[in-house]
Amino acid sequence: MSRLDKTKTLMQANKIQRELKKQVIRVEKGDGAVVVEMNGEQKLKKIHIDPSFVDLEDIEQLERWLEDAIRDAVNQSQRFAAEKMQPIMGSLGSLGL
Numbered sequence: 001m002s003r004l005d006k007t008k009t010l011m012q013a014n015k016i017q018r019e020l021k022k023q024v025i026r027v028e029k030g031d032g033a034v035v036v037e038m039n040g041e042q043k044l045k046k047i048h049i050d051p052s053f054v055d056l057e058d059i060e061q062l063e064r065w066l067e068d069a070i071r072d073a074v075n076q077s078q079r080f081a082a083e084k085m086q087p088i089m090g091s092l093g094s095l096g097l
Helices: 003-022 056-094
Strands: 024-029 034-039 044-049
Touching: 003 034, 003 056, 024 056, 034 056, 044 056
Parallel strands: none
Antiparallel strands: 024 034, 034 044
């Protein structure tokens, strides 16, 4: 791989990294009781719990909604990142990354 190709690949990877940071994945569970926002780097940005859905007698339901929302947000974020990185994956291997 030429130096120009390596530089181009690294520039593409940096651009994708910036896109992943900006991308927000939003997942709702329990008809909006729980909202989780995560970016394309799998970094948790926000959790919102609608107090009107909180039932102190059934806190386990809230826990399940949170677990499901976080799990779904991570999965969606990973899929998004994989789709963005797929076109340059072969080039990154030749860079030793």
